[in-house]
Amino acid sequence: MSATDGDRETLAEGSLISHLMELRDRLLRAVIAIFVMFIPCAMFSDELFTLVATPLMDKMPQGTSMIATSVVAPFMAPLKLALLAGLFLAMPYVLYQVWAFVAPGLYRREKRFAVPLLLSSIVLFYAGVAFAYFIVFPLMFAFLTSAAPHGVQVMTDMSNYLDFVLLLFFAFGIAFEIPVATVLLAATGMVKIEVMTKNRGYVILGIFIVAAFLTPPDAVSQSFMAIPMYILYEGGIVMARIMLKKRAAGQPDESNDD
Secondary structure, eight states, X not given: OOHHXXXXXXXXXXXXXXXXXXXXXXXHHHHHHHHHHHHHHHHTHHHHHHHHHHXXXXXXXXXXXXXXXXXXXXXXXHHHHHHHHHHHHHHHHHHXXXXXXXGGGSOHHHHHHHHHHHHHXXXXXXXXXXXXXXXXXXXXXXXXXXXXXXXXXXXOBHHHHHHHHHHHHHHXXXXXXXXXXXXXXXXXXXXXXXXXXXXXXXXXXXXHHXXXXXXXXXXXXXXXXXXXXXXXXXXXXHHHHHHHHHHHHHTGGGTTOX
């Protein structure tokens, strides 16, 4: 092996070690941010759980309440919610750490493209969670609690309820990312806009199938997820058209960016 090859290997190893150290630092900062957000959430974990349980509690028959079928559930369920709430609040900073790690390897045009998508994905995820809490939950729980047969008393276990609403929060948050996914598919050329518009029927069918799996087995909940998903899909197509037109118009001027 020549001296030049040895120098190259040494440089490659040094570069790999420096990247791993930076990754470690970024992950550590993200974990610290989550822990910092977790502390106040844990201090008010009971109030936080009451807030999350309000959409169901408001619709339950008078004289009924939630129950705990496990001895540790009154302590562990609010604590679990506090941890996830800490992650939820720290998510912009966590995503910033991810961005700061990958940004040096991106070209200037890629950075200009990625930053709006990153910010949009954060806003849309929060919007999906808010939509589920303020719009979907009251209507869905009103229907489900009124559908109980005569003689059946509605008393929901708090741990099961928490798992249920967290799943829906995540599902609606991800569902609201459809415009970002649509723009990415069009921008990378993986799927052409013409194909997206031509196959609307299959998209609608797929959306309703996904919504049926992620929501309770009733048409109301399914529709409240599927209809916004399709509207967001159409919005993503519109944004992709605008982005591609701007890219085509500015392509000659951006040829020397790199």
